[in-house]
Amino acid sequence: MAATATEPLRTGVLGVPVSVCPDVFDAALALHQRGGGQIVTLNAEMTMAAKADPALGGAIAAAALVIPDGAGVVWALGRQGYRVRRSPGIELARDLLAHAAAQGWKVALVGASPAVMDQLTQRLRRELPGLQLVLTAHGYQPPEAWPGLEQQLLAARPDLVLVALGVPRQETWIQQFPGRRCGLWMGVGGSFDVWAGVKKRAPAWMGALQIEWLYRLLQEPARWRRMLSLPAFAWAVLRQG
Ligand code: UDP
Secondary structure, three states, rough: OOOOOOOOOEEEEEEEEEEEEHHHHHHHHHHHHHOOEEEEEOOHHHHHHHOOOOHHHHHHHHHHHHEEHHHHHHHHHHHOOOOOOOOOOOHHHHHHHHHHHHHOEEEEEEOOHHHHHHHHHHHHHHOOOOEEEEEEEEOOHHHHHHHHHHHHHHHOOEEEEEEEEOOHHHHHHOOOOOOOOOOEEOOOHHHHHHHHHOOOOOHHHHHOOOOOHHHHHHHHHHHHHHHOOHEEEOOOOOOOO
């Protein structure tokens, strides 16, 4: 069966579900039209984390759309005969923001440090003047602030909610919302830091050589332990034959 924009094909990498579709932006718009749902951007590190963490695995399994973000996942899909393009979550999220500004969608942003959130909202107001931001909240709220924030989010009925709380928290936090939520809800990791100008994305040539992970490691050496899952991922995929 061929995947279409409205009906992505659901397959899996190491037992973690992932959607194959010709264009992730079209698939996201179709999902919005159907009433919305959770979008997960899957990379190798997350795939390994999901195998070890049932809460993350459950959130990914329940998500409406899981896009292959990461050279490792694209490579693993290729070994199964699926030729897919890598779809970086940060690019889909940016395209959705531009679409939101053009279409009058209501947008909520949750996560990152207070300084990053401040800078980001100022920048977005400048760069996307039509953008309707119905709620912005940084990701370091005290525990007692979250229930009120969650109520506000549901009441605002946003069309698009971008959540930068890091993996796995952003995925599990989105998943616990009741079914009456609408719109697209997407975990975006460090995207707010990049858009605010605090972190940089790897240069395109590193992306082409599939060594973005090396850039990330040099920029954030503290990630080395998390990154040990990358060779473990490659080994597990190769062992599957
Ligand atoms: N973050 C947050 N609250 C927390 C922990 C993290 O808002 O309690 C933010 C952090 O400031 C950063 C993002 O979550 O903006 C995580 O970025 P990272 O690149 O580490 O994402 P990951 O690789 O986990 O997807």
